[in-house]
Amino acid sequence: TQLLEQSPQFLSIQEGENLTVYCNSSSVFSSLQWYRQEPGEGPVLLVTVVTGGEVKKLKRLTFQFGDARKDSSLHITAAQPGDTGLYLCAGGAQETSGSRLTFGEGTQLTVNP
């Protein structure tokens, strides 16, 4: 059974601080996706990484896929209250869609003004 462990589970920081969320597994994934979920809504895809060592940037968010494709990190620079939400990593057996996703338990981020 493939498992994804996210850390930390909860994170509360002040506006302007930087933070990193980790997603680790003992299994290799062909793709790793990050989602953000707000209360009462479904997850929204932020990024997909497929190549070991790949780094993708989305404004103040930086995503990295580990060389061995077993782990990933999400770094947020100068966090803002609008970044508050549940961040979920999910691993796929294929580089593109067409397979089940294994989700981590999520990191609940709160950015205080």
Add this chain to the structure above:
Amino acid sequence: NAGVMQNPRHLVRRRGQEARLRCSPMKGHSHVYWYRQLPEEGLKFMVYLQKENIIDESGMPKERFSAEFPKEGPSILRIQQVVRGDSAAYFCASSPAFGGPGYTFGSGTRLTVV
């Protein structure tokens, strides 16, 4: 270009009743996935369907749960004889037939069993 549409958004059922959850995928998407989310937890895979075919149902409970995606109409997740432990948010996602960067999720159906 509507996204993934799920209905109802909220559903209350008494123990022993049936719950039917509907999901219309994004236009042009032919793959549908159902996930369940318990409070304070991540999403757990339930079933993956294409039109008229179940591709992977390894996450579905063996009893009381079934899913279909007919040639015409939305995908249906059906839960018979609901119990309190079935209370959760059920999310549907869709993806294109071949390739695509990820999955588009609906807003979910919150099932409460009383």
